[in-house]
Amino acid sequence: MTSTPPSLETATLALQQQVAELQQRVAELQMLATVADKSPDGVFILGPDQAITYANTAYRAMIGHGDSTLGLPLAAVLAPEGAEAMQTFLPEVLANGTGDRLVSYRRRDGTVFICHQTSFVIYGEGQRPNIVTSVRDITEYLRQEEEQKTLKEQVIAAQQATLRELSTPLIPLAQGVLVMPLIGAIDSQRAQQVIEELLHGASERKARVVIVDITGVSVVDTQVANALIRAAQAVKLLGADVVLTGIRPEIAQTLVGLGVDLSVITTRSSLESGIAQVFGKLN
Numbered sequence: 001m002t003s004t005p006p007s008l009e010t011a012t013l014a015l016q017q018q019v020a021e022l023q024q025r026v027a028e029l030q031m032l033a034t035v036a037d038k039s040p041d042g043v044f045i046l047g048p049d050q051a052i053t054y055a056n057t058a059y060r061a062m063i064g065h066g067d068s069t070l071g072l073p074l075a076a077v078l079a080p081e082g083a084e085a086m087q088t089f090l091p092e093v094l095a096n097g098t099g100d101r102l103v104s105y106r107r108r109d110g111t112v113f114i115c116h117q118t119s120f121v122i123y124g125e126g127q128r129p130n131i132v133t134s135v136r137d138i139t140e141y142l143r144q145e146e147e148q149k150t151l152k153e154q155v156i157a158a159q160q161a162t163l164r165e166l167s168t169p170l171i172p173l174a175q176g177v178l179v180m181p182l183i184g185a186i187d188s189q190r191a192q193q194v195i196e197e198l199l200h201g202a203s204e205r206k207a208r209v210v211i212v213d214i215t216g217v218s219v220v221d222t223q224v225a226n227a228l229i230r231a232a233q234a235v236k237l238l239g240a241d242v243v244l245t246g247i248r249p250e251i252a253q254t255l256v257g258l259g260v261d262l263s264v265i266t267t268r269s270s271l272e273s274g275i276a277q278v279f280g281k282l283n
Contacts, residue, residue: 051071055069116138117134176208208239
């Protein structure tokens with residue numbers, strides 16, 4: 001009975017080990033292929049000639065070409081904006097080895113959708129570069145984001161309108177008589193709001209007299225004084241008179257010192273006296 005030479009036995013064991021390692025690698029590759037195919041994101045590989053050499057199930061469904069996806073040129077699945085973006089994106093990926101960008105794709109039925117895609121380079125036979133790309137359709141996300149932005153802008157606009165109304169309230173005292181009590185500081189923006197609200201209110205309510213009370217205005221400087229004069233002049237053009245109340249001694253001194261022309265405005269020291277004068281004239 002002859003025994004197997006040690007060299008042959010060693011070669012057989014080495015071959016068996018190589019086969020086992022190859023089988024393990026095949027199993028790993030099959031697992032990776034399954035993972036790629038089952039991914040909810042689209043995955044495709046772009047060959048050196050910019051044709052699609054691999055596409056997982058999600059990507060085939062995403063662009064609507066099904067099994068005919070393989071072999072398609074990249075241009076066939078891009079929207080015009082996407083094709084333009086790819087002209088700079090692909091060279092960047094090839095130069096840097098990886099990259100990500102928003103790209104517009106086009107389905108077989110012509111509809112356009114926007115994807116966030118991440119790409120990286122792998123090298124095949126002859127060290128020819130292939131680009132592996134993972135894409136996620138974010139069209140709905142962007143639509144919802146735009147809706148939220150629009151809603152936010154509408155809320156902000158509504159809040160600003162409410163603040164304008166609160167900061168420049170125009171209250172009807174009687175038919176043809178309006179009062180606007182002002183509180184706090186008056187900057188250029190609020191001064192413009194005062195003028196706009198006075199004009200709108202006086203016109204809409206056909207006011208004969210508008211009382212502007214500045215008891216709660218802490219500082220009356222040149223800007224505030226000029227704003228009040230402009231408001232009075234504008235309201236007078238609509239046929240209504242303006243009564244300025246809340247003129248404290250220090251404010252009167254400031255107005256005189258500024259040389260403000262108060263000929264277009266009737267002034268009173270308090271809101272009560274202003275109201276009394278207005279209703280006295282009306283009666």
